[in-house]
Amino acid sequence: MPSESFVHVIDDDQAMRESLDFLFDTAGLPVRTYESAVAFLGGGIEGYAGCVVTDVRMPEMSGLELLNELRNRGAALPVIVITGHGDVPLAIEAMKAGAKDFLEKPFDDERLLGIVRTALHEAGASHAEQAEQAAVRARIATLSGRERQVLRRLVEGQLNKTIAWELGISARTVEVYRAKLMAKMGAPAFADLVRMALKAAPIED
Numbered sequence: 001m002p003s004e005s006f007v008h009v010i011d012d013d014q015a016m017r018e019s020l021d022f023l024f025d026t027a028g029l030p031v032r033t034y035e036s037a038v039a040f041l042g043g044g045i046e047g048y049a050g051c052v053v054t055d056v057r058m059p060e061m062s063g064l065e066l067l068n069e070l071r072n073r074g075a076a077l078p079v080i081v082i083t084g085h086g087d088v089p090l091a092i093e094a095m096k097a098g099a100k101d102f103l104e105k106p107f108d109d110e111r112l113l114g115i116v117r118t119a120l121h122e123a124g125a126s127h128a129e130q131a132e133q134a135a136v137r138a139r140i141a142t143l144s145g146r147e148r149q150v151l152r153r154l155v156e157g158q159l160n161k162t163i164a165w166e167l168g169i170s171a172r173t174v175e176v177y178r179a180k181l182m183a184k185m186g187a188p189a190f191a192d193l194v195r196m197a198l199k200a201a202p203i204e205d
Contacts, residue, residue: 005050005123007116009033010040010066011082012058020053027113029120037061041069051078051119053112056090056102064090067097078119082107136200139185147184150177152203155194 007029009020017033024031030050034040038060040052052070056063063081070077081102083091091102101115143151146167153163160174167174178190187193197203 005030005120006048007031007050007120008040008048008052008077010037010052010054010058010063012036012055016055016082023109023113024116029113029116037063037066037069040066048075048077049123051080051100051116051123053080053082053116056081056083056087056094062090063099064094064097067094067099071098076123078123080112080115080119133199136185136196140197140200140203143181143184147177147181148203150174151181151193151197154178154181154190155197155203 007020007024009017009024009031011017011020011033012035014035017035021031021033034043036058037054041061052066054063054066061069063079067079067081070079078100079094079098081091081094081099082105083102084105088104091099091104094102100119103112103115140148140151149167150163153166158166160171160178163174164171181187182190182193185193185196187196
């Protein structure tokens with residue numbers, strides 16, 4: 001779990017916020033609380049990492065509306081929805097909208113902690129993958145136009161002689177470009193170069 005990850009608790013019920021804050025803090029999970037979805041979104045979610053635990057029925061903006069807003073903003077935060085009695089249909093709607101899981105009140109603390117820890121682990125893995133993609137794209141941005149042309153064709157599985165014919169260069173020159181690409185991209189082997197490039201696809205000439 002990245003050090004900047006938090007369990008973001010959103011609930012208009014102060015007693016519930018304080019209870020969840022105590023639960024997660026006691027379990028050693030960094031936690032932040034918000035009295036509404038609007039307050040949460042107003043904090044600039046681009047810098048947020050971790051997961052969200054939210055009530056589904058709240059004034060101003062419901063948990064379902066929050067899910068849709070997070071999706072519209074491209075936020076990858078896993079969302080766990082908490083529902084009161086009779087709100088299961090809303091929770092099912094939330095699952096269809098992308099919620100990771102939902103729990104009915106009163107819920108088992110250990111079950112909630114287990115779901116949250118899983119969500120944080122998955123969010124951490126997603127964060128690391130996004131960071132790797134960004135690093136690969138940054139390296140690709142340093143390549144020359146011809147290097148990107150060669151890289152794209154190598155990733156497509158074209159043979160050196162085919163690339164040479166398409167670009168009007170010799171097969172030996174393609175080999176030189178291939179070696180340069182591996183060095184610039186920090187790829188120990190050709191398979192690593194392909195894997196990295198595929199993560200950053202598409203590659204424009």
